[in-house]
Amino acid sequence: MKSRYVIIASALFLSVTSFAQKNEIKAAEKALKDGKSDEAITILTAAEYLTANAPDAEKAQFLFVKGNAYLDLSNKKVDADKNLILAAKAYQDLIAAEKVTGKSKYSAQAATSIAEIRGKLINGAIDDTKVDKNAQGAEKLYQAYLLEKKDTINLYYAASTYVNAKDYDSALKLYKELKDLNYSGKATYYYAVNKVNSQEDFFTTAVDRDRLVKMGTHEKPRTENVPSKRGEIYKNVALIYVQQGKVDEAKKAVSDARKANPEDTSLILTEANLYLETKDMDTYKKLISEALTKNPNDVDLIFNLGVISAQAKNNAEAEKFYAKVMELNPKYTNAYINMAALKLEDEKNIIEAMNKLGTSADDMKKYNTLKKKREDLFRSTIPYLVKAVELDPKNQDVSKTLLNVYSALEMTAEYKALKAKM
Structure with a gap:
């Protein structure tokens, strides 16, 4: 008799609990309908403990209302980022709960809302990076990835954005996750x-x-x-290790990458760049030679060799590589842009030398020599800049550079003609 009483009491308790939660859900739905999303969240938070013993159908309804309330708060710009992620979490829990029961009353609507949230997170991340809020943008991209792990591109962009934010620990964590997934991005x-x-x-x-x-x-x-982004991933992992003073780990990371991906030529460049960073020029040159031997006519590879050589202040080598790219592919715009930029680097030194001169006859002679050297330098860039503008007429930076060159050389007709096209 006693045990029967306990069973009846327990059943009565569950019934009361269920009844109480139903009332709380209705109250929260009414508050949400009245535009009082914050009040709805308060009601649901107070009733959270009731969900432990609630029927599955009521759990799903509870989570659906909860997700809607958080999403509405986010749309009203109330702790927008935080509430957007909380909404997504509620919807995910809802879908998981209905998956267990085999019933899907709210799952389709929840999935639609999750897709909407992913879009908001990605667009928000883009807006953040435009105003140098890279850390916030990276977090949004990572949250977007967690909502749909098939879209590994968001994990890759999150890691890259953390690098831009100089949050190397977070970036390294995500890059390691990409490596574990064997992500290439190709x-x-x-x-x-x-x-x-x-x-x-x-x-x-x-x-x-x-x-x-x-x-x-x-x-x-x-x-x-x-192209594959694997080389860039391993390069960034290595450079983060270098930044942290862990040079041996950086070298091992690239070495392991090359063993795992022997056909990925970009990894040779990654390793070469690492040895360039650590001032080991002998190994750097050896790797450059290896890269060229493997792909003597790969324009992307040769272009990147030009970039690395320019970074090493080996301008003669850089010019040679850029010229080779132009020979193999006359429409490779960036080769013309980089060649012009490389030549224009000398202008700063010429200007500094001119500014140090006085007004004596000897100094004026030197000044005129330097002036002619500067003009010759400008003239040497014109063919490359003209070709770059021809290949990419919408590139305002290149067009402005060419305008400045025309102006410095007093090439009025050419200046006016180009200006008219902009």
């Missing part, structure tokens, strides 16, 4: 211009794009091959 993207709005649309497959091109709804199809 991909092929397909695009075509929509004739209705003149905007370029993205397609996951060439078949989908080409079908619409044949139907006549799209035009100007193009394919973009995105």
Whole structure:
């Protein structure tokens, strides 16, 4: 009799608990409907303990209202980032709960909201990075990745953004996660211009794009091959170790990467760059030679060798590599831009030398010599800048540089012609 009483009492307790939670959910729904999202959260937080013994259906409803309330607060700019992530967590818990029961009353709506939140996080991250809020942007990208782990590109961008924020510990953690996933980032993207709005649309497959091109709804199809990012990942891991004073770990990281990916030429550049950073020029030159032997006509590789040589202040080598790129691919815009920039580096030294001169006859003679040297330097950049503008007319920085050169050389007609095109 006694045990039966206990069972009845327990059942009564569960019934009361369920009844209480239903009332709390209704109260929270009413507050949310009235636009009082903060009040809804207060009600739900106070009733949180009741969910432990609540029926599965009520747990799902509870989490759905909770997610909606947090999302509404975020939309109202109340602790927007924090509440956006809390909303996503509630929706994820909801989907997990309904998956266990096999019922999915709210899961579809929750999934839609999660997709919306991911979009908000990614767009928010882009806005943050534009105003140098890299740490905040990186966190949003990482949260977007956690919401959909298939989109590993967000994990990669989060790690890169942490590097920009100089939060090397967080960046290293995410890079290690990318390594564990064997992420490469290598991909092929397909695009075509929509004739209705003149905007370029993205397609996951060439078949989908080409079908619409044949139907006549799209035009100007193009394919973009995105190279592997594995080399960059290992390079950044190595450079972070260098930044932390862990040179041996940096060398091991790159060495392990090359063993795991022997065909990835970018890793040779990564290792070369590491030895450049640590001033081991002999090993650096050896690796450069190895890279060239493996791919003597790879324009991307040769261009990067030019960049590394320029960083090492070996301008003669850099010029040689950029010239080789132009020879192999006359439309490689960045080779022309970098060649011009390399030559313009000498202008600073010339200006400093001119400013140190006095007004004596001897100094004036030196001044005129330096002036001619500066003008010759400007003239040497014109062919490269003109070609770069021809290949990329929308690049305002290059056009402005060429305008400055024309102005310095008093090439009025050329200046006016270029200015008219901008």
